Every structure is written in structure tokens, then in C-alpha cells.
Amino acid sequence: MKNSYLLLLLFFCSFSVIAQDYFPKNDGVKTESHIITAFTNAKIYVTPTQVIENGTLLIQDGKVLQAGSNVSIPKSATVVDLAGKSIYPSFIDPFSDFGIQAPKRNAGSWRSAPQYDAERKGYYWNDHIRPDVNPIADFTFDNKKATDLLKAGFGTVNTHMHDGIVRGNGLLVALNTKADNSIRVLDNRSAQYLSYKKSNTSKQAYPTSLMGSMALLRQMYHDADWYAKGNAKRTDLALEALLKNKNLVQIFHSGNKHNSIKTDAIGDEFGIQYVLVGDGTEYENINAMKATNASFIIPLDFPKAYDVSNPYAASVVELEAMKHWNQAPSNPKMLADKGIQFSFTMHDSKSGSEFMSNIQKAISYGLDKTKALEALTTVPAKILQQEDKVGTLQNGRQANFIITSGDIFDKKTVIYENWVQGNQHVFKDKSQKDLRGKYTFNVAGTQYDVDIAGTPEKLKATVMKDSTTLGSKISFSDDWLQLHFTTPDTTKTEFVRLTAPVQNVTYFSGRALLANGSETTFNATQKEAKKADGGKKSGKDSEKETPKMLPISYPNGAYGMASLPQQEDVLFKNATVWTNEKEGILKNTDVLVKDGKIARIGQNLNARGAKVIDATGKHLTAGIIDEHSHIAAFAINEAGHNSTAEVNMADVVNPEDVDIYRNLAGGVTTIQLLHGSANPIGGRSAILSLRWGRSADEMLFKGAPGFIKFALGENVKQSNWGDTETTRFPQTRMGVEQVFTDYFQRAKEYEAQKKSGNYRYDIEMETILEIINKERFVSCHSYVQSEINMLMKVAEKYGFNINTFTHILEGYKVADKMEKHGVGGSTFSDWWAYKYEVNDAIPYNAAIMHSQGVVVAINSDDGEMSRRLNQEAAKTVKYGGVSEEEAWKFVTLNPAKLLHIDDKVGSIKTGKQADLVLWTNHPMSIYAKAQTTMIEGTVYFDLERDAQLRKNIQNQRSELMNMMLLEKNKGMKTLAPKKKEKVHHHCDTVEF
Template sequence: MKKSLLFTLFLVSGFGAYAQETFPVNGVHDKRPDLYVFTHATIVVNAETVLQNATMVIRDKKIESVGTAVQIPQGAVVTDLKGKFIYPAFIDAFTSYGLPEIKVGGRNFRATPQFLSNKKGAYNWNEAIVPEYDATKYFQVDEKKANDLRKLGFGSVNVVNRDGIARGASALVNLANGKENEAMLSGQASSNYSFNKGTSSQDYPSALMGCIALLRQTYYDARWYKANNGKVEYNISLDELNKQQSIPQVFEVDNVLDILRADKIGDEFGVQYIFKSGGDEYKRLDKVKATNGALIVPLNFPKPYEVEDPYEAMQINLSQLKNWELAPTNPAQLEKAGIKFAITSADGQDFWDNLRKAIEFGLSEKQALKSLTQVPAELLKVDDKVGSLKAGMYANFIITSSDLFKKDNLILENWVQGQRLVVTDAGQADLRGVYDLKIEGVPLIKLTINGKNAFTNEYSVQADTVKAKPAISRLNDMVNLNFTLKNVLKGNVALSGYISGKEPLQLKGTAVLSDGNSVAWVADWKEAAKDVQKKDETKSDLSSGTVTYPFIAFGFKDQPKAEKILIKNTTVWTNEKDGKLENTDVLIDAGKIIQIGKKLSVAGAKEIDGTGKHLTAGIIDEHSHIAISRGVNESAQSVTSEVRIGDVINSEDINIYRQLAGGVTSSHLLHGSANAIGGQTQLIKLRWGKSPEELKFENSDGFIKFALGENVKQSNWGENQRTRFPQTRMGVEQVLVDAFQRAKEYQKQQDSFNKSKAGLAPRKDLELDALVEILNKKRFITCHSYVQSEINMLMHVADSMGFKVNTFTHILEGYKVADKMKAHGAAGSTFSDWWAYKMEVKDAIPYNGAIMHSTGLLVAFNSDDAEMARRLNQEAAKAVKYGNVSEEEAWKFVTLNPAKMLHIDNRVGSIKVGKDADVVLWSNNPLSVYAKAEKTIVDGIVYFDIEQDKQMQADVKAERARLIQKMIDAKTKGEKTQKPMREQAFDYHCDSEYHFGGAEADTDYNYRYGLEHKENQH
């Protein structure tokens, strides 16, 4: 029996309507065989295999056979698809289809703190850890959303809970209409993670580094739980997390740096994540490839900004402008790099427009189909069920009018589990054409109806004898038009009617005039329409800029390399016993200082004339908060030694470049001062353009931030913050004693088990591990401090518990206790001349540094401020003014002395043969306000050059101008636009708080004032 493509309504409504096997039927059973045959079609089996004039047989939801010589079984409903195409239906590996809506927000951070979970039951202590979530228990068929996805070509989707850090198991479902039991393709499709705590109302974690630490601790807890077979406690969350380790692991991230952060966690625990990305992988393509992880990539290409207004254009930074241009190239660049990726409809609009744009920008059609079918099926381990058109697989396929990726192609039908779902009614009459419109009592009107194709219901209409802008709508054979005919009739005319004849086409019905009278109307088709509204199609401007490292203003197109450099005839501040050397040469090669002397001559070296200039070791900032992503304080608990600044380095921070321009070569990135024991610090070299891991100062000792005083006891946190211990300075002491007592007991327990291997394995505690490192002299303390009483208190606690305080930072009352600090063995890193900015610094004096130095303490000046760090050379000069410290000793306050504090003086801090070539060439005495850093060299690489900077400023201006004009042109061509949106971020200080959902939550870039501070000011 043969049928046309348009099946009868009876058959269509009957497909898939029979009851499920396990469900009773109230009435007469209707279990007809689902047997359909499609002939003479172009069948795309998968991206590699295309069959011409082929046949496919569907029986009971599955493909029975497909090929060019298939026998048609008797009793089948046969459809001739000559000229049409069949493709596998798409698979979206990342959606929230069918799950309850997540209520955004979480706890108001101004509310009373919540330390523990409010969730009842034997679950994890933190609400953001919910591996017990099972999407199969919450999924409900949503026919409207399913229909929207089917129109795009999707037949099955992975249903993911997007709430929390460990999010539980997803479900793979088909998009058929019917019961949930029928739609469910597989449970436990993937285990899911993110760096977003979601709706959790607990305070912890309050920053990105806390999210990372919490996830790492959860993994260790799950291992401990498994090793002990749940004998210590029963924990549903840890039990479920362990069960899910054998299924695909999907990690949702916001940007490319988060991919690298998540991959580090995966490497630590032997997990290879699939990354649901943010769509900006092109920015660090080589690093993404090195993760070996597959991607699920959104097509969330940004719209051009409205930048005609120069003031509004200033709100957009260069990174935003460049991302608009380069984002559409992301899929093509992934394909070229050989990175496996699926495409998702998540996070984006205009799916098909963006997919075609990605193809226009270089993505092959073959890869596009693969990324929508085979790849997601493989990633979710269901490629034996969906993703191709092979015998035994589910009958999930789409029928198209033409080649899938052609602009005028239409998806006609989407079959899901053998259930036919009409997307575009190919049998409806084509309304396009020129008509004679006759309205009773009105002169003849020539009416033109245009549209993209015969099947769409999107039309443009023109009545060319009068000025009119008709509105038209259509539902099957019903038609409505509404317009005003000036000079013919007064007011509005509403036509409602139907298609009364199709050969030739005729429309007729009733017109309601503006006076309320109803009259008859008829429109007779005369000829095919010439689309008078059709404009010449304009292709996208495929020319594009280049990726820079980092992807912000002043980034390098090509990473600079180490050179053999000979700096001639300059004044060298050695910071060694030789002091200052006049008219001296310094040779740098392979990142090291090779030779120091006079009148050196070296073949192949790049010579720099240093006459009248000064060469110094690079400035080392002992206390910095630059280059940190999404929070400098994990402020929710009194002890957060488990968190690590090294996990959240932001290599895209413009402050790195600015501080290179101020002669800084290394920065010690500290946790804030919100807790008595804060997070682990990270020392970096300012290698502008390198990735976060490449910024880290190799083989340097680990440090940790402690704090005392007002910030710790929450003096200025508001009335609601009166529950977290400690609330007094006395309480701070008890927190410290308690923490180290616990650490000692923890180490004893660990040592005992490691020796005997008897009994239950002790739980690994990341918080206590860091404190044990302090006790074992493998991690060192830098402590935020002001008041002498607390300084004495911490030294007393340290002496009694068996550890040392390496550095007191800020230490504005250090001059009062310098002798005791010297006896303890502590150094002092202070401000040059800050005072009177809060109560606990009322006794601060500008002579503090000089007095501590005269007592024999190791003294440094630090910034704690992104702007001050660019002028630390001038801060050092204040030691000469306040206390008559010699120039050479004052210079050591920002070079050699911080190097000694950080235990890296064997490599940096002075100019000595064999040390790292971290040097700065100054235009004048470096302590002078007139001195400029002309060249800042790190590891023998020139990362800042004052002459090159002038060219880079000009390049930034030119690039902005080019991109702004390109956006204006795009708007002129009809592209949808968006309002300029300034990217909000912070320059952090010790007391900066960060809360998820706050101003910085949507960006990973530490821009200031949106335009990188006008981008041309350093």
C-alpha cells in the first residue's frame, strides 16, 4: 500500500498511541504493527556514508534495514521520498529539557551565615554536592519544549541537572510524545559537575577556589568511603558518586581557563572529563587540545554591539570586540586542531543561523553533522542506539527537502522512535504569488504575497496600488490579513477567509471594514510573485583578526622568545657585595645572567645601549592580589587552608602588563584576610601571555596566608555577621591553637596507619594537610597583621605549637616589636607610608620600615594594591626619605629582601652570574619619580618594551576602530544587535569579598572600567 508524504490524519494521530507494554488499557486494544518503508530517498547513514536512491524499513520503533537493494515487506506503509533526504536525528548532549526549573539565587549573602546543609537525610554536608540527584526521577515530558527541539532537528537529548558542583546523573531521553517510560532511552547517561554552587544556601564555598577545593575534598572523601566500605558512616552522596565513576563525566565550564582548571582536577583523580564549554576554546587551543578531553560546544555567538555612539563604544573592551569576530570560527578551529567535539543547542539562540555561520567560517558540513549525531552518541556511549541510520538502531531520523545545510532547506518531518512528527507541512498550498483582490464596494487591488519558500508561514505582503503594510497569518487553509488602505477606505480592513481552490489558487472570505460592516472578498491568483522585497544576499565578512596571548589589549600575536642579550655600558645595581657598578655590561643567554663585566663583546648577541641608564633586578611584590579569578577570599569559614590561589590564576589580567611596565617581574598572590587561616598562596612570574600554569614560579616553596585583627573577627561585616567564630581577637588565638592541635593529631593518625596498615584508613583532609606541611617546614606563613598584641600572640602560639611565622605582612606596628620578631626569626613586609585608614592602624608611622631595618630585621615593601604595584620603585624611595636608609638598601626592600622572604634569592633578587635573567632597564635612577622601566625582562624574554608599547597602543586603537566599523557594517546589513554591556570585575584587596551571582560572576577577566582602563594607559 502506497501513501504520499502527507499521511492521513488518522494514521498520524495513531502513531505511538498504543499503550506501553506494562500499562493496562481502558478500552479496546489498538496494537497495530508499526511498519513503514521510505523509498527513493538520499539516505545519509552517517557523516561518512551516503546512499542514493535508497530504501529504509522501520518496524516497531527501530530500523530494520537500510540500503539500495532492500526488499519491501508486505503490509508496510510505503512513502516515496524521491528528491528528499533522510538524516539521523540530532543528539544534544547537554540540556535541561524536562527537568524542574531551577530557582536562581541561593542565599542572600547579607543574611545570617549558614554553615551546614539544611537538607535532611544521610547526605553530604554541603548542599552544592548532590551526586545523588537522578534525572530519571524528575524528568517529565514537555511537549512544547520537545516540539521546539524537534523543529531544530533533535531527536534525543541528555537531560542534565544544572544546579550545584557535583550534580548527579543525567538521563538520555527521546523527544517523542507520550509517557516518560517511552521517552527514556537510558538512565545514568553521564555524571555532571561544574564550578557553580547553584542554589545552595550555604556560605561555603563563596569563591571559585572554594568550589575547586570542595570538589577535590569530595573526591578524596569518596575514595576514603569506598576504601572503608562505608564502615565509618553511611553517606548517600559519596556512595552515589562512587557508583557514577564508570559513566561519562561531563564538566560544565564558563570559559577556556575553567577547562584547564577542571582538567587539573581530572588529572589528580584519574578522571577524563568531557567539557561542556563556553565556546571560546580558540583563545587557548593548544592547551585545550593537551587536556585530551572531548567538548560539548555551544553556538552562542555574540551579536554585534550597537557602537555608533562613541561613548557606548567605550563600554566595550577589546576582548569583547575580538570575541564577536572570532567566536564563529571556534568550531572550525576545533575541527582543524583535531579536537573531538559535539554541538549543543544550550546557551544559544538562532541555532540554525549560527550553525550555518560556523560552516561559513570554515566548519565542514561533514564535521557539523558528525558533531550533531555520531560524536554525542559516542560521548554518551549510546552510539549503538542513536546517531546513525543502521539496522537495529532506534528510528530517530529527519526528512529534509534538500541538503541539510543549504540555506533554503526545510526539515519536513522528525521521526522519533518510529513516531512521525510533522515539522513543516509539505502538502499545504503555496500562497506566494500576485493576486487580484476584490473587496465588495472597493476598487480592484493588486496584492503580492512573498515568502522564503513554499512551506513556511512567514510571509511579506504588499498592496502596490496603495500604501499599505498588511499583516498576514495562516493556519493550515485559514488565512487572515489586516491592513489600512489610505485614499481607498478609511480606517482598518480585516480580511478573514480560506483557500477555496488550488488550481489556480483562490482565497475568499469576509472583510470587516472600519465602519463595522461585513462584506465579501475574493483574491484570484494571477502569476508567480517576483519578490520585490528581496535584497541582494550579502555574505558575512570572513576576514578576521588574530588571536592574541592573552586575549586582551596588548596581547602578543606571537609569544616572545628568550634571546641572547648584551646590555652595554649601564649602571648595574647588583644587590650583591659589589654594590653599584658603573659603565658595566651584562650578558643574558638562555634565560640566565651569564656574564658581568666591562667592554664585553659577544657574537650573535642583541646589543642594547644602556648608557645613562640603570639596570636592576626585577621588582618582587611580596603581597599582591592581581591575576586571581572570581574571589580572593574564601570567607565562609575561619580556617580555609584547603583552598589554593594556584587553582584560580587569571592569566588574562591587564594588571600583569601594567606591572611589567612598572618593573615588576614576580608577584606573590595572596589569599585575602577574611579568616584566621586563609588559603595557600601562589608565587608567579609575570610572563605576559602565558597560561595560568606557565605563570607559576617553578620549584618555589609553598606559602599560606594567615590573618589577624579586624577582618578576621568580622568587625565591619555588618550586624548579620555575628555567628562565625571568632568574633574577638581572643577567639582568633583559639582558632589557631585548635587548628594546629587538630593537625598534630591528624598527622599522628596518618603516620600510625602508614606504619601499621592496620584498621580503617584515615580520611585525607586537605585543610589539615596544609597545616601539617607548616609543622614539617614544607609550607610557610605570611600573616596579615597590624597590632603589636596580636603579633606577639601569634609568635607565642607558633613557639608553643612548634612552627615559625615566616613573614608578618602589613605589620604597621612592627617598629614596636621588632626585637621580638627578630628573636622569633620573622621578617616584615610592610607598606611604605600608609597610616590612619582604619582603627587598628592609628599608631602606624612612615618610619616603620626604617626602624625594623635598623633593628636587623629582613624588611620589604609590598603593594596589596594593583595600582601601587606599578610604582613600587617609588615606594622603595620612601625608605630613604623616612629613616635615611641608603639607596642600595632601600632598593633591596623591593627586590632582594622579598626574594629572601620567599626563599627564592638563589634565583632572583640580585644581578649575579647564574641567576635568572629577571632584570629591568630604567631610564634613570630607579628610586627617582622620573624613572621609567624601558625594558622588563623575565627569564631572558623581553615582556615589556617602552618603544614596542607605543606601537602596541597604536595597534590597539586601530584594531578597535576596525572592529567598531565592522560592527556598524554588520548592523547596516541587517544583523541583530545588542546593547553594549561593560564587563564588571574587581581589583582585589585583602578584604575584598566575592559572592556567586555578584558583579563578577559572568566574567573571568579582571578588567577595570571595561576598556582596560582606556587600554592605552599603563
């Protein structure tokens, strides 16, 4: 048996060599200068919507002369017959790094002391702003990568240096392997690129956070405007380049759907419409994407299914990740359905085959093929403002096109050639005949039925004799067929060997070598050609079902709702009502909520059309307010400077943080999202209403005043940051005092310049000036009495008051001075001894401050504690004898007063916002549960709904796991289950 196969292999190899010598391979059409080439009889996609069924394409000198169905072909033209084949414009990638190597970070150097100043002399004060980068100097045409892209159908890429926050301009490059850069580079200033990631070329610390990057961009635009008006005393090469690039297309790699919304808002602030590079999650917030009016560049990096065969391992995979696997392929369709202009990019794709496979997957999820082709051709050309050069096969455009065996989005379609600037790149022999079909082979008077299937490049043969299938192997190359099969005698392993040149697939003849060694002839007659549909069954059997997609929820993960809850009129009947007003605690009382406000309080109330909730035996309170929280944020600290008043926590609100839902389940309706304690002057706060399922902007508390975070103590002087953190001022507590004095003095001087009209707009100084002018309030992280005293004196020197000392575990030592200054205290109930400066903390702190007339609140500073602030308030009843009613105000009315929103929330009073919680028991009891939590009359948590959501989670997980198991059973690649660790932010959380 082995000897027979060896002989057969030798026979095939020797004959193949003879065949190739006798019939030399066609090297393809070669164009010379001014030669016209005519491609005839092809289906030509001049544009995605202009298709010529049997047309001619004329090209000359790398450009399209004409494309049409009645084209006059010059006699001197080289004619290429493309009967049965298709021509498409070559694809364009608008977001590439082709030919440009980004600098790599030197890992060792980043362990040294941080760098605070810029290294580049004559440029902007921040090294990560690099609009002056022109990658043409670093561009090297990569033939191997170009060939890979050409095979995937691409003819043009817009490449740039993937490094920095402002990255400089891009290059529009034709993937022409047969020319030099003077011809390939179509535009050496095709766009300006931006991102939120710092440059690897600099160790400059600032910014260390997403909000810092956003603040830096805003300040940069203000500085550029000031510079453009001729105010600078020296030349700034970075700002010069930024202004030079001002009218280029601005392409911003935002990173995710949340950042896309915020990035667009920054653009709107400065009159810039960015093109946004997304991440494939746009479908989860499609209306917000539409509202940006931006064009999007979308990667096609669809996630693989998880291997959930082990139920214990599978349990760690979050529902959100499982749903994204199921829903991500629908993203392009949803963008198209919403009328959002988008282009595809190979960015994040591992290969051209994966990229095309994902487009096909998107089409199976409902993406229209015309829209898919537009996303590869006309849309990127339009985004780059290069429609006159690339993207179509209209007259005068670059002769960039691909020749295919058929529909470009069909899995079986072959890309034969990719022409770029009129230069041919051959990948498959387009003259290869299609042998597929059913034949009768007559060999020395014996007939065999032969079914040839597979692809034109890789055929498979089934040879039958009298209903017996014979072992066979087929090869077809350079129009030569080689077929061998076993004889019907199963007692022997003998072969019949056939060889023939094929000029006509319907009938051909050749030489046969029989099992006995004799030589004869054979002929083959085609009985049935391959069907146009690839041999698939017709009718319903041939229709592929659109993959089942789970519905999107808000948010699109665990505890997300199928539709957003709406405001209702509600009547609570017979509750014990904790008013927090002079009326105190009212028994058997009704509360009517109408149009999001508390409309009436009394007994035996009626309201037509209102939803009635029987609250008998239950307690109704105002929603809990957490004065100091770090949940619902993508970042907490901007640690790059000792003052970061320019950053804004509103920029980094994470509306999908499950801690929002958990807080609602604990009766919390409002939080102050505070910057951390990395520096004496931190960032601006965001006061949030926990509207679960809504956008970040919709969570911002309406009409809330401005706040900012200050900090004192160990954190800001970096005594607990490590041995390398010894270069940033301040390093001592007395240095902390000097920081405040310096910045307040600078702000006063800035104000004088501002009044003169000759000033550079400075976001940081504007914010500090708001503090001095009592337009923004200070919440200050504090512990020891000496520093508390110090900051009150500094504030008084500059004519304003500190609003709140938060933590303030030594507040009991200076409560009388606090009352005199007019500052509130937001503290912990019983935290102590977790670091040196809290050694003197006592559980009576809140009660003592309260006894001295200080407005006292209990805060969490922790995503876990915030779920049980009702119980934390109860501790002040035990430690200090505070009454239950006053203790409850520590987590409701008092934090509302500290945040200056007590006119809206914090108590149950007619006309106030209906931020209410119905408790199943005494609200400070360990047995109490929040049955209903509402904000402005909209229920965002409900115990019955929660039970249903939990069932939905289990059902969806089960359904998705079954889908994933089917994927694995089909032989598809899967990912090992991986737990996503949730980051619990605290004051000292720093992102580098």
C-alpha cells in the first residue's frame, strides 16, 4: 500500500514538472507607461451603488479612464477578458500604523523618580502633545505587510504614529509594491490624530488619568487660541503645528462608547467635529452615538465564545461579556440602521482573513452588503476628504481595484488580483478553469461517475463504479488535470492514473495508465456543471437564519432593564414618614408623588390615576445622600501635579458601574463623586443622582453647585507612595500649607490680569478663583487637628470658608473652631487605626461635632459601606446618644445641606424632589431592606423587580452558555473563562 502511494506521488511530481515546462505559466498582464489596459466582460462595482453587469474598465498611467457597458476600446489597448468575474474598488483603511513603528516604553526607566517637567525644548509644556510629529520621516514601506493587506483587498491606508495624546498628522499611502514613496504617498498631511494615551517617548507624569488627558486637551485648545492671536513671547513649535493642522480631518481614538460621547462634547466646546475611532460597543448606546453627528471608524474585533463546558469555571464570566459576544456582530447593522456614517478598520484585527470573516458575520447579523462595501471604500474616502482620488472606479480615480471570482462577501470568493495605481499584484490564477460538476469518465471502455466539488483552487473528487465509491485524489493546475483512483477490485490496492490538458471543461480527453501498467486513452463528458448557488439546496433550505441576538438592556449587563423606567404618579398609603422637618416622624401618613415632586403629605389622601403602594407597617424616608463617594467612576486621581483643579470628575462618570444599582438597593439616591487625595488641590466633583440605566450626563444632579476636592495629610505629601516619590512638592505638612497659599495668590494675580484683558485663559486658575469668590465649595480630606486649623486660617486669609472637612477623625478636638468657621464635618462612624494619622479617632466624633453645632454627615468613601449607610447612621445613636431622628439626618438632610441641595432633597416636604425610599422596617435596623427607591418619581430599584432581574440573569446566562457550547461543538475557537476583577476605588487609587 505504502509503495503504491509512493509510486503515485513520484508520478505526479514528475508529470507536474513536465506539464509546467510544456505549458509555461502566465505571469499576468504587464503595463508599461501610457499603455491602456481594458478589462472586459466583468461585473464592475464602479461605486457600491453603481454596478455594471457586463462592463469594461479602461485604465492608463495608474488612473481610471472609463468604466461602462458601452466602452470603446482603443486598438492599442491590452485586453483582459474577465468573463464571470467581478471588479471592486480596493479597500481603504483610515486608521492604520502601516510602515510606522511607534516607540516602545523603556520599562526600567519608569521605575525611577517621576518627571514633572517637559523634556522637549521649544515645544509645548507637556511632552504628550505632539502635533508636530510628521511620520513621513519615519515611514518605511513594509512589503510583507503590504502584501498581507493587498490579499485582504486593501489598496490604500491612512497611517500615523500611534503615540501620544496629540499624535501629529497622517500619511495616505497606496499599497503599491512596485513603486517608490514619491508615487505611493498620496497625501503626507492627510489627517490629525488624537487619543487619550500618553507618549512612550516621555516620562512626564502628567496626565496620569483619563480626566487629566481631557483637561490637558481643553487647556491646549485655549492655549492655541491665545497663541494664534500673537500673545506668546516665544515660539512654541507644538502649537505652531497644531494651528497648521487645524483644518485637517481630526481623527480621535476615543477608546469606548463612553469616551466617544465625552470626546464629542470636547470637540463641540471648541468647534471641532471629530471622527471617532470606536471599539465595537456603539450599539449599546446607539442614540447617543447618533447625537454626536460624528463619523465613526469601527474595528471588527468580535469576541470569541468562552469555553463554558466547565460550569465552575464558566460561573466567573460576567453576563456583560457574554452578551457582548452575542451582540457585537450587530454593531455595524445598528450603526447603518441609525444612519450613522461609519468606516471599517483593520486595527485590532489579527489577519485579513479574520477581518473578512467578521464582515461576513456582520452581514449574517443583518448588515446590508452595500453598506459593508461603502464602509470599505466610499466612506473612508469621504472621511479623509479623498473622494477625488480613491474609493471608487469613476473617471480619474486611482486605478485601485480587486478582481474576484464573485461576490466579495461570499466565503468562497477568491481574490485573484489587487491592482494599485495601475500595478498588478497577483495572488491566484484568474484563468484557472472551474472543473466542478458531475462527469462520466470513459476509460478503456469502462465508465466511471465522477463528482468534482470543493473550490476551484482545491478540488475534491468522488469516483463511483456501480454504486461503489473508489479511493481517489485529484489535482488541477495550469489547466492540467491529474486524477487517480483505486480499482473496483478491493482485494488489491491498485490504481488507475489519468492525466489530461483541459481546454474545455465540458469535454476533454487524455492519457490513462491502468493498474496492469498498460497505457491507453480516456475521455470525460460533463453531465452537470456546478450550480450557480454553489450546489446548495434551493428554497427555504438555502436561507440562512439570522443568528439569535439577546435584547439590549440598560445597562447592557447584569441588572439591566429591558426598557428605562419612567416617572410615575405614586401614592404611598399609611407609612411611617420620616420627614426630617419640624413635623418629625409621622405615623400612618400618606405621601403623594406627582410629576416627580412631593405633592401632598397627610392622611386619607386620594389621587386619581396614581399608582397606590400600601406602606402599612413600613417606613418612608428621603433618599440617603453620600457626601463622599468614589463609585461610578473610570478614574479617581489625577496625580501628575500638586494641583489639578482643571480636571473634572464629570468627565469620567461610569453610568454602568454595578455599585450604582447596589447603592440604590441600600436606599442611596445621591452621591458626591469626589476626586481622590493624591494632591493638596484635587479635581472638581460631580454630584450624581443614581439614575441606573441612564447616561453619564443624565446622572448629573440638576442644578447642583460646583464643588472641588482638597486634601491634607499623608497622601498629599507622598509619604506612603514609595521611595521614588520624593521629588514633587510638597513633601511635608508645612509644605502643604504653602501649596494652598501659592495657588490662592496666583489666582488673585490671575484675576487682576483677567480684569486687564491681557491674560491666557487658564482652567486651573479659573477654578481656584471660583473658590476664592465663593462660587465653588471645598470638600477637604482631613484627619489631624493641626492641619484642619491651618486650612481654615488660610481660607479666612483669602476671604472664603471651607465648606466640608471629610473624614475629619480628629474633628472632636476642634469642633468649636469648626462651628465658628462655619464648616461641616462628614465623617466615618467607627473607622480608626488603618493608618498612623487616624490613631486618635474615636466613635464619638460625630456626636461631639454635632453637639457643638457643626452640620455632621456620615459618608462612606467606600463602595461597600455605601450600601449600608443606614446602619452607619445608627451607630451614632449608640456612640454619643444622638436621637434616632437626628442620626437619620446624618445620612439624608445634613449631607444635602453640605452639598447645598437641601432645597431639593434630604427631607420629605411638599414641593421637594421625590427622592424617596420605602423601607420594610425601621430604616436604621439591620433587618431593614429598601423595598422601593425612587428618584424624582421614577423607581430605579424595587424588590419585586430585583427578583425578576435575578431570574432574567440566570435565564440569559443559561441561553448564552448553550450558544457558546454549540460554537465549541462546531469546532470554533473559544476563550478560557476569565474573571474580570472589579476595581473598588478609594481616595488613594491612582492610575498610571
